[in-house]
Amino acid sequence: MDRQAHSFFSELTAQIMLLGTFHFQDRGLDAYKPQLDVAILSPQRQREVTDVVEHLARFQPTKIAIERRPDRQAEMDHEYRTYLGGTFSLPGDEVYQLGFQLAKRLGHARIR
Numbered sequence: 604m605d606r607q608a609h610s611f612f613s614e615l616t617a618q619i620m621l622l623g624t625f626h627f628q629d630r631g632l633d634a635y636k637p638q639l640d641v642a643i644l645s646p647q648r649q650r651e652v653t654d655v656v657e658h659l660a661r662f663q664p665t666k667i668a669i670e671r672r673p674d675r676q677a678e679m680d681h682e683y684r685t686y687l688g689g690t691f692s693l694p695g696d697e698v699y700q701l702g703f704q705l706a707k708r709l710g711h712a713r714i715r
Contacts, residue, residue: 656704
């Protein structure tokens with residue numbers, strides 16, 4: 604690679620964080636069936652979720668992608684807008700608990 608191309612590609616680097624979690628609430632779609640209920644909506648677990656969101660916010664992600672099929676984007680956009688407007692209560696799913704809360708914390712207009 605010549606010097607000019609190397610310089611160009613050096614400037615285009617991006618940091619990516621991939622976060623994997625267990626399913627906070629079992630929707631019955633996985634072969635694995637959790638043995639314990641996490642009670643993610645309990646006050647103690649909500650404090651823990653807030654702590655995780657605060658730690659993730661330090662990374663300053665510019666985009667937040669969630670585990671949803673692309674054909675559900677309009678639904679996610681609607682739910683996120685109503686959440687920002689204060690009229691959508693977040694379910695216990697990790698997409699909402701981490702993805703929506705982190706996006707709101709960072710002032711994102713959209714989740715992908």
